[in-house]
Each structure stands twice: as C-alpha cells, then as structure tokens.
Amino acid sequence: MAQLLPDKIITRVTNDWAKSYPNAQTDTDAYVIGAKVIDVRRRAKVLLIDLSSEYSLVIHLKMTGQLVYRGAGVAFGAGHPNDSLIGKLPDKSTRVTIEYSDNSKLFFNDQRKFGWVKLYPTTEVPNIDFFKKVGPEPLSDEFTQADFRQRFLRRPNTNIKAALLDQTVIAGVGNIYADESLWGAKIHPTSLVRDLSAAKTNKLYKELRYVLNLAIEKGGSSDRNYVNAEGKKGSYLSFARVFRREGQPCPRCETAIVKTRVAGRGTHTCPKCQKS
C-alpha cells in the first residue's frame, strides 16, 4: 500500500454498503475527488491514507476486511495472476471501490461488514476517540519493558488475555498474537494481571515483540480468505505454536493443545507449560 498508492489521484469512490463508508455524501467528494495520495500510514490496527486535500481516509479492516489493489484492464477480471486466491473484482464482498486516474482501483472487500472507511480532516485524526484512548505501539523503540508492565497494571483485576486484547493498554494485539505470546511466556491466559511478577511481564514483553516481528516478516496471518493489497496471503499461521492447533502437540512438551474460552474469545493453551 505504502508503495502502491502515493501520487495516485482519486477519480471516484463508490460504496455498496452504507455503513462501510458512513460519511459518504456528495459534499465529501469535494475532499476526495481529484485529491492526490500523499502518504499511507498505520496506527494500531487502523490504516491512514493522507490526501492532498488535507483529509485522510481512515480504514479499519476488523475481522474480514481486505484491501486489494489492481491495475487497469485485465487485472480486474479473468487471467489475473491472483485469481486462485481472489477472483474478478468487484465481487459480492466488495463494499467500497476507490478509482484512480490511471484506471487502477483499490477494492475494500469485507464479508462480515464490520470494517469501514471513514473520512476525516488529517489534523483531526489524533482527536478521534479511538486514537485518544489507544495504547502505545509495542514495537516502537521507545516502548520499554517497564512501560509494558506499568500499562498492564492499570487493569489489575482482569485476566492477562483480556488486558492484552485491550487496545487502550497496548495497540495492535489481536486474538492470534495474544495466544501465541502467552504460550511463549508460559503464562496462562486466565492469570490475573496483579498476580504477574515483573519477570513474567518482562518475558511476555519479549515474546510479544518476537511474535509480532515474526508475523510481519511472514506477511501476517491469513486465516481463510485474507490477502494483502497485492493479492498475496500471509503465512504466520503455519508458524503458530498454539493458535488453531487444538489437539496437536505443544512444540515444547508434546502435551496436546487445548482450546477454551477466555475473555469471550477462542483461546489456545498448553495445559502443562501454561499453568499460571
């Protein structure tokens, strides 16, 4: 995305599901049509496309959203090299289509319709409720072990998995990387935050950063249909130690991985390695 979009000029934005582009209206076109893409950024799980109009498209993929970019012509239909992963576009999951002056298109596809594309003045983005409350980026250089522990201790009476998933504590950790990092740190997901020693939270800090870096290197976790902007799948799940591995042997101790429900989410643990 960051390589594909800059300098492209938007000529049209259409949406097939109102909630996927909730502030779409004719007067928003004034800030979008004819605008040039200046930059593509990310904060937490949100993507920002900054435009020359000083407005930004703010995009959240939620569970099943995906952004797929295609050049003009044959790329929209049969014969595209990515057809085995995702076929002709738009398709029945296409919610928003952004067209550019070179006739390329960016498709926002989202089977479950939880994701969205919103438009805000670029200077207002930091004032969106979500961005005011969201926690620090766990991979940033300034984010230390001590910061990590201190952030968690704001939620002393909840379990560590709920705290890991809480975007106001730490940004960007979802269900997969929560399970994976807890396994790495040998912490049971139901452990109360207040009961975790500094040694444990330090270990979790290291494991979380390891897991996130590995996931980035592998192109993320394509659960089923997910593809990136170039139509490619990520491969992290083939490296996962516990996530979606119920009944398979723990890579450390061979004990069968179990699946339970913690913080309302499917949760995978090794019952021997992660006792507390």
Next chain:
DNA sequence: CACTTGACCTGTCCGC
C-alpha cells in the same frame, strides 16, 4: 469506575 457480555454481519462447519 472496572470489568464482562452482547451486538454488529455473513459464511461455514458440525450435530441431529
């Protein structure tokens, strides 16, 4: 206030 649960949606899978 801190914390948990249900709602938002479509599609798939599993048991009857």
Next chain:
DNA sequence: TGCGGACAGGTCAAGT
C-alpha cells in the same frame, strides 16, 4: 440434504 446453533481475525455500547 436440511436446519439450528456455535463460531470466526475486532471494537463498541450496554449491562452488572
């Protein structure tokens, strides 16, 4: 094969 229910990568609002 059909049908009901549970579940799926995330976040809010409403509930306790």
